[in-house]
Amino acid sequence: MEYDLLVRGHVLDPGQGLDGPMDVAVTGGRVTAVAPRLDAARARRVIDATAPGRHVVPGLIDLHTHVAHGAITPGVGMEGCDPDDIGVRAGVTTVVDAGSVGVANIGVFGAFIQPRARTRVVPFLNVGSHAHTMPSMVDVHDLAEIDRAAIARCVAANPGLVRGVKLRLVGPLVAERGKEVVAAAKDVAREHGVPLMVHIGDLSAHRRPEPERLTPVTRFAVDQLDPGDILTHLCTPNPGGATDMDAALIEARERGVILDAALGRGNFGHRVAREQRERGLPPDTVSSDLTLAGQGFHSLVECMAKFLAVGYDLPDVVRMTTANAARALGMGEELGAIAPGRAADLTILDVVAGDFAFVDTARETFHGTRALAPVHTVKGGELFAPGWGAHPWGWLPARRGHEVAP
Numbered sequence: 001m002e003y004d005l006l007v008r009g010h011v012l013d014p015g016q017g018l019d020g021p022m023d024v025a026v027t028g029g030r031v032t033a034v035a036p037r038l039d040a041a042r043a044r045r046v047i048d049a050t051a052p053g054r055h056v057v058p059g060l061i062d063l064h065t066h067v068a069h070g071a072i073t074p075g076v077g078m079e080g081c082d083p084d085d086i087g088v089r090a091g092v093t094t095v096v097d098a099g100s101v102g103v104a105n106i107g108v109f110g111a112f113i114q115p116r117a118r119t120r121v122v123p124f125l126n127v128g129s130h131a132h133t134m135p136s137m138v139d140v141h142d143l144a145e146i147d148r149a150a151i152a153r154c155v156a157a158n159p160g161l162v163r164g165v166k167l168r169l170v171g172p173l174v175a176e177r178g179k180e181v182v183a184a185a186k187d188v189a190r191e192h193g194v195p196l197m198v199h200i201g202d203l204s205a206h207r208r209p210e211p212e213r214l215t216p217v218t219r220f221a222v223d224q225l226d227p228g229d230i231l232t233h234l235c236t237p238n239p240g241g242a243t244d245m246d247a248a249l250i251e252a253r254e255r256g257v258i259l260d261a262a263l264g265r266g267n268f269g270h271r272v273a274r275e276q277r278e279r280g281l282p283p284d285t286v287s288s289d290l291t292l293a294g295q296g297f298h299s300l301v302e303c304m305a306k307f308l309a310v311g312y313d314l315p316d317v318v319r320m321t322t323a324n325a326a327r328a329l330g331m332g333e334e335l336g337a338i339a340p341g342r343a344a345d346l347t348i349l350d351v352v353a354g355d356f357a358f359v360d361t362a363r364e365t366f367h368g369t370r371a372l373a374p375v376h377t378v379k380g381g382e383l384f385a386p387g388w389g390a391h392p393w394g395w396l397p398a399r400r401g402h403e404v405a406p
Helices: 107-116 148-157 172-192 211-224 246-254 270-278 300-309 314-320 323-328
Strands: 005-013 018-027 030-035 046-049 054-058 060-065 092-098 120-126 165-168 196-199 230-232 258-260 346-359 365-379 382-384
Touching (some): 046 054, 046 365, 060 230, 092 365, 107 120, 148 172, 165 172, 172 211, 270 300, 300 346, 300 365
Parallel strands (some): 005 054, 092 120, 120 165, 196 230, 230 258
Antiparallel strands (some): 005 018, 018 030, 054 346
């Protein structure tokens, strides 16, 4: 058999226990062989990824992004990224749009975004009808905006489009009637047999009276989550976070709930993340929560580096963005591993040593000694070069003494 592509390098696939020099052969968009020293003469193209510090990992999966590019009017709502800018041109082969739009706009994915993207795009439907398309950062202002009849028509008319439901526990209605909001969103997800992703942590709650009212709503939400549901923003330092809920979170994980970090610009506290690691409560997945406004702040690979900085190892963060993320999507048999028969999704990364500075939501600076930069992306056997990077100077984080504000 001839190979379309052969990638030679240090394969790191924690989900399968692979960690060492190996060749990966690709034919017809699928992995056809993984073994030491395959015959490179049989390959139409060979990528030498054997440089020091370079690793070949399964195609990275970003479980929480906002890529409703073209569905949100610039200057009005929360604009989404071009999926390929934060996808295949950033070392990421699959992105989940975490509820950028509701039933009023989700048709843009099937008609416009997915057909044009080279990155695999998995849409979650925001339970609020208009979601991020309006000036307010609140998704649900009134329970009537959770329009179950319209959602049912949307799901019926667009088979396979809605892969999950998103709820953000943000805004005055959540503080006042949060348990009703959670119950309504959970009912929608159950009705359509898809996971519910729940955003915790309200960055603006400190500007409203009694921000502590969000805490019991978060506790209630955690208790309502079913196997396959996703709690996102695990490491948020904001009101409504889960910093004092270890027992409930551990119980939720034991019943199959996914704990997702989803850093973003507004929901990552490095002290929270470090303390959770020390208490034995790591996230299952690391994701970026990238929007257009945050695209110059970090990337998924930089989010991974932030977790290296708070004490996790490279295999940990690769597992969180490959095997674990694939299982969270219900795609663990297709994605997240480098194995014969699987989709040929690969990410080639450089691990770079240095003295790097990161800034969290509280504008606190913390430091790490390793960063990651994408070198090549292979999506379904097709090769993509990386873009310029998240910063004016490229992919690597700021060096110590050159910190940037969030």
